[in-house]
Amino acid sequence: MKIFELRPVENLKDGDNPWKPWYDKSFGFIVRAETEAEARKIASENAGEENRGEFLNSKIANTKTPWLDEKYSTCIELTGDGEAGMIMEDFAGA
Secondary structure, eight states: OEEEEEEEOSSOOGGGOTTOSOTTOOOOEEEEESSHHHHHHHHHHTOOGGGGOOEETTEEOSOSOGGGOTTTEEEEEEOSOSOSSOSOOOOOOO
């Protein structure tokens, strides 16, 4: 099995950003899977409101499955190589 980190793509346009507004959304996953496609599917199945295509400024995001789409999310394989340090902290304060 492999381990993947999935995160939203940065700097998406406001009218096409499934993570706007920011609340009730998932902003990252660490997933164990055989392939990137399987990792994306697992993330999508465990997503928050970002999968609903929320309205923003009378526009709707062009996707209801942002974890499956490379336009909206990244999916990189993690390895044990590298320096010691934080892999992921996903914090949003209100």
